[in-house]
Amino acid sequence: MGTHTWKHETAQARLKKSIESVEDVTVVDYVKDTSLENIPKTKAYRMDAVHMYADILNLDAMLESTAFEGTQCHQRTLRFLDLHFRAVHRILRATDARKVDFHNQRLHTFIAKPYNSEANAEAKRIRKAVSIGQLIIDVLAETGDSDELIENAKVRIGIDSGKALAVNNGRRSNREPLFLGQPANLAAKMSAGPAVGIYLTNNARVAIGLAKVDDEKGTALTSAEIEACQAAADIGVSKDYIVSEWKKDLEATPIGTFEFSGHTPPLSKLDIAALSPANSRRQELASIYADIDGFTAYVADHVDDNAEDVVRTLAVVREELDHVLTSDFEGRRIRFIGDCIHGLMCEGTAQTTDTVATISDAALCVGALRSSFELALEMLQEEAVETGSLGLAIGFEYGPTATTRLGMKGSRTRCSVSRAVRASEKRQLVCDGTQSAIGEVAYKSASEGVRKLFGANRITSNLDYAEVVEALAASKDATARAAKTEAFAPSLPAIAKSSNIDVRPHMRAIDPHRHD
Template structure:
């Protein structure tokens, strides 16, 4: 359970740990994977999201049929592996991560500091060529597996800040800035390639993309041979999922999908002249967001996505109360933001938005060795993301399914809004509801120092009015 005093100590510690943080432009050759939490770069480049928009349709058609699901998972696994390999054949291309089946990548060469003619156009051309070849590559995978991915690309150019964060011994390369956000926001859920406002003026000057080299047909066949359908087993977890040991095994379970976002932070980054303190604050609050999901409420941290976090709550990790715990974590996130606004003045205008949905999901760990991503598939994942996108600062938005599964006292903290439910509750309000449940009537403090002091129901006692222990 989240406690304010402990959170303040952690935030100050995290903030102090980055006192030597530096942020400077990326102007020469550097492996972005070598960045640290205190060594950041402003990267001028092109952000790309490549999304199989019909994945959910394939999942729906497979339903509970394990054999169909195994075939689909194999298709996704091979697709992600060859797509990553294709990306890394391009100079100056970097995989950020897969958000489920959606690839997020950046193209940052040639640098503006080189004598190459028109670097912005060449970076956009590289992204455009990758999209074209990725579509050809996807067809080659289809020829081997029988599944077709209909792809949509979102592309935007501009400056973003590259940094890293750790998760359970792993390092996550992260980008913060408007270009990364805009590339995602132009996606519509339909096939095609769409460009953000900064990339659009260059589109008319793009050269025709080169065809995918013929050798990729053999590469796809070899990948399919290495990963026969029999390797893809599904299981229902009886304990917390060990992602590092999943491999191509896939957990199938009911879970609450959770997204929490720092609303207004990207705008701050764009407007700030000195971005150093913003990044120090970001590292501090992101560490606390991880603490809330993982340590305080027993969820799993799936990944950071810029200035937001994706979490997953389920029975085997968080107990049968896992849905209620996901909302308690959301309320704690709102309290985290209030504390940050008080302690870190740079974040005074930043808010927290949270979205939660519930449903059947598949959880696996896909990609190339040493460069894999936790992948969570299921309708509730994009639904939770959309709920978070639709929330205003200070709000938690949940689906009817989530609301129906909450305990009655927690339901009282919500108001209906269309087909969803909205709450502005923080950790203190949730704690007060839980205390009222525990002590439905009046209580008294009894006992002595020698025998032990305790709170008990008492008709002649007092009615608890607010939380005293969440602090």
């Protein structure tokens, strides 16, 4: 087991280079048919478009379909998602809609055509989005698998329209467009709710001639309103056609059986591009979500008059958060989700996870993420970059987790699912920009020092790296004591990597092939 630590000097040096790399930023208006692939780090496009989110509401039901979270519920959940990914892929391709991201149960897509040069373009885009959304609902109501106990998906659609910034999302080979701004964020919020249906913001409702409502998230479009949009948009694709083509695809290229094995830590060495249903990973680990709080309002305030600083701030902050997770703590970034990063961490072996060390390491990483975030804002401000009133909300949880790639061959999507992944996201969502929260399972399985740090409510404020190290080391947490030794006595690496506390009783094995 290695020792992971965060150092102010290292982060400062990284951030200096990162800030210098985005000194010259260009923001231009989007021009018809401009490619959004591989947008340079220092460029962004202002773009008018309709943004749509589709949330599959019964993912949790699939994950909780068995009492014990073994391979059976993970195989069932992954197959559930793969079936629906394939169907949605066909819908988007047939309707000229563009996928931004498919993060587990949540799809983000945008509709840019017709362009603003055409009369009533915005209303036409919104009606088209409504028609595509209803097609997704109708198709996914028939793409389950009764033989495998796979339910049909229950889907909720959220839609908004307006101006956003298109920038690069990701690093190296994992690059795709990301939209910053109110329409993408509000569409996501509209899709978050317990009831199926299509939900429009008042902004989008007014654009297609509908009256405003008092409760946007509680007022779905009526059947008549949806049918009017379908008639006007005439997208030319039927549910029966998509389902037929989906069935042909499954016959030609069956999903196959999901086969799991563990990955030998560190997870930073995990080659996600090599994963497939037959070559999936599964082991007990920590899942972390860190979301930039207040970013949507920050973009809205600056999208017209100072979009360059928005691009600079996001690029620098996300790159540094990624470095903390993957370089300092040897975790694995699964993806950037807008202004949020999702990553995994594990200590132990491919067969046996050191539970206590993993959770302590995750707590240290959580503190380091906040320390780097605050340092990034400080250094950006020193360079006269307007950063607004941003914060960082962090949640993490522990449990058996499956990681693979799903979807159409040649267009696979990375996916990491488990109750821990869902819980870590939910813990992040309860935090404001100063808070960090730990999940129930991680809290119960953690060292005494970690439990004291987060308290009975499992949430704490302004938790930076120094505070975590001091608090855990004082509680004789072996992982924190080793980190403190390395951080403050770099000339003694042998001491930093040793401990007289035997943590082997905390090692937990997970059989990747175990069924429920």
